[in-house]
Amino acid sequence: MNSVLQRVYEIGIIPVIAFNSVDEALPLCKALMAGGLPAAEVTFRTACAEDCIKKIHEELPDMLLGAGTVLTKDQADRAMAAGASFIVAPGFDPEVCQHVIDKGGIMMPGTATAGEMQQAMNMGCEVVKFFPAEANGGVDKLKNIGAALKTCKWMCTGGVNAKNVNNYLGYNQIIAVGGTWMCKSDKIKAGAWDEITAMSREAVDVMLGLELGHIGINCADEAEAAKTAETIANLLSMAVKVGNSSIFVGKKEFEIMKKPGRGTNGHIAILTNNVDRAIYHLGQRGVKFDMASKNVKDGKTIAIYFADEIAGFAFHLVQR
Template sequence: MSDCFKSLEAIGIIPVVVINDAAGAVPLARALVEGGIPTAEVTFRTEAAPAAIAAMAQQVPELLVGAGTVTCAEMARQAVEAGAKYIVSPGLNPAVVRWCLEHEVPVLPGVATPTEVETAMGLGLTTLKFFPAEQNGGVKMLKSLASPYKTIRFIPTGGVGKENLNEYLGQPNVAACGGSWICPPALVDAGDWAGITRLCREAVAEMHGFQLLHIGLNSRDEQEARANCEVFAGLFGFPVIELPGAFFAGTAMEVVKKPFLGEKGHIAISTNSVERAMAWFERRGCRFRAEGVARDEKGLIAVYFEQEVGGFALHLRRKP
C-alpha cells in the first residue's frame, strides 16, 4: 500500500468536494483541516477545479488533496500538474490507470463488479473505489467481495453518510469512505466554512465513537487488588471477575494486581479503531507509550498516551 493510501486509511473519511469558485478553495481546505479531516477529493466537474487544487496544494500543505471524476489520461495529467496527490475515477478506465502507474501517482478507479475488480487486479491495483456503493449492494456486496478477493481494499463512495459510516468502516476490506455529505454544495457556494468544520467534527466523532470503558486502579499486590475490587463490587452489586493481571468489578472498574502505568491507575476509553484514533491524536500533537500495547490478528487492541490526567494514564481500547 502506498504512503498516500496509508494516510487516507488513517484519516478514514474522504470528503468529495465540488468547487465552483476557486477563491473558496483555501478557506475550504482550512475548514477541513480544522475539522479533523485533512484530505479532499476535488471533483473535475467544474472549470475551477484545477485552480482550486493548485491553491489547496500550495497554501494548505497539511491537506492531502486529490482529484476526482477523472475520466481520461489528459484530465489526470492536468490534475497532477495542478498539485493533486491522488486520482479518483468513477469507473475503471485502463488509460487513466496506466498513466497514473507510469507516473507513480496513486489512483483509485471505481469498480462495482467482480469482473471490474479482477481487471483492476490485472493492472496491479490493490486499493479500489467501490462506486456507487449503496446502489451496488453496499455492505452486503463488500462482504461478498471479501472472500474471493482477500488482498483488495475498498473505499466505498456513493450513498455513504454519517448514519451508515461505521457500518462501512467496520468491514475488514474497507480502507476509508468517501462522501459529499461533509461538504454540501450549498455550504461550499455560501462560504459557510464554520458549517463545514462542524460537519467534519461530527463525522470524526461518529467515526471514532469514543466512550468511557472503565476506570483502572493500581494496587501494591494481588491481596490489595482483590480487597479493593470486592468493596467496590459489593457497593453496586457488580460481579467480581478475576483475570491473570487484574480483578474487574463488572465492566466498570479494573483493579490491577500490581503498580502499573499511571500514578493512581488508568482511564480506559473505547473506540472503533485504535489505529485511526491514534493517527487523529498524533495529528493534534499527542504521543503514545511503547508500554502496554496490545495487538491481535485484526490490529491494535490497546495503547496508552504518554500524558496523564490527575495521576491517571489514558488508555485507548478497541471496541469488541
C-alpha cells in the same frame, strides 16, 4: 501500503468536493482541516478543479489532495501536475488506469463488480473505488466479494453518510469512505465555514466512536485489591471475577490491579472503532503516544498508551 494510501486510511473520511470557484478553495479546506479532515477529493465536474487543486497544493501543503471524476488521460495529467496525490474515477477505464500507473501515480478506478475489481488489482491498483456504494449493494456486497478477493481494498463513495459510515469502515478491507455530508454544496456557497468545521469534527467523532471502556485501579497487593473490589461490588451490586493479575468488577467496568500497574493511580481504557485512526486524529489534537506500547495484531493496532498521565491515570486506546 503506500504512504499516501496509509494516510487515506488513517484519515478515514475523504470529503468529496465540486468547487464552483477558486475563491472557495482555501477557506473550505481550512474549515475541513480545523474540523480534523485534512483531505479532499476535488472532482473534475467543474471547470475550476485544476486551479483549485493547484492553489490548495501550493498554499496548504499539509492537505492531502485527490482528483475525482477523472475521465481522460489528459485530466489525469493535469491533476497530477497541479498537485493531486491520487486519482479517482467513477468507472474502470483500463487505458486511463494504466496511464496513471505508468506515470507513477496512484489510481483508484471506480468499480462495481468483482470482474472490474479483479482487473484493476491485476493492473496494480492497491485500492479501488466502490461506486455508487449504496446503490450497488453496500458493505454486504463487499463482504461477499472480499471473501474471494482477500487482498482487495476499497474506498467507498455514493450514499455514505453519518448514519452508515461505521458500517463501511468497520469492514477491514475498506480503508476509507468518500462523502459530502460534512461540506454540502449549499454550505459552501453560503460560506458557512464554521458550520463545515463543526460538521467535520462531528464526522470524525462519529467515526472514532470514543467512549469509556474500563477503569483500572492500582492496589499495593492482592489483599488490598480484593477488599477494593468487594467494596465497589457491594456499592454498585456488581459481580466479581478474579483474574491472574487483576480482579474485575461488573462487566469489566472496573479492573482492580493486584499490584501497581501503569499510571500513578491506575489506568483508564478508551474504546474506539479503530485505534490507528484514533492515533492519527487525536495526534492532530495534540495527544502524544507511547509508541513502544503499541500492540499490533494481524497488522492492525489494537491498543496503545498515551505518553502522559492525566490526573494520575495512564490512558490507553483499545480496539472495540
